[in-house]
Amino acid sequence: MWPDNERALSLFRLVGTRWRIPPMGGVPIGLSWSDMYPLMDRLGLDADEWNGLHGDLMTMEAAALDTMQEFAPKS
Template identity: 45%
Template sequence: MPRRAGRPLRRRAGRDRHPLRPRHLPGPAGKLRACAAALHEPPITEAEAREAGFELEDYDTEELEIWPENVQAVQMFCRIGTRWVHASGGMGAVITGVRWEAMYPLIDRLNLPPGDWEDLLGALEVMEQAALPVIRAAAAGKHK
């Protein structure tokens, strides 16, 4: 297994890593997807731990390392904040994606060459697609 490099991101115990990776990005498979999911996973609650027969202290905290080529994408993804599209329907509001018109100015301020701009956008799109199911499951109270 290759040596892991980069900055650690705290990740909750017992979560799966996503095996897919976009073809245009270098590095290990699934790192951006795992990072996006970890950023939006709700923490394990004390009630959930006790229901499973454990205490919160029994859970290990796994660190998910961010590779240097992904740091910029992760930092930008963390800046999304409230820039999500909320579609309302009969069952309440559902997050459908990132408000890209609000993100483009932030990306443009980085003054990246066109190829790097496209790579960053692609990485953010990958992270968006990985985060959406986690966000929706947490909103529905179905997190693991």
């Protein structure tokens, strides 16, 4: 892992249980960003670092959603 990605990966692992699930169950629809933002704010990042971390996490979220959708049971 590149050192530049360590912070994003650590935070992504920390919020592994913070996925939004549709009311009737199924594949998650995204991360609960209202839970993520306070954790990101506690890191004391400047605006550019915060925006970079946010972008990294959005990229990881999209990749995780694609993978979960790919392996979800087909109805």
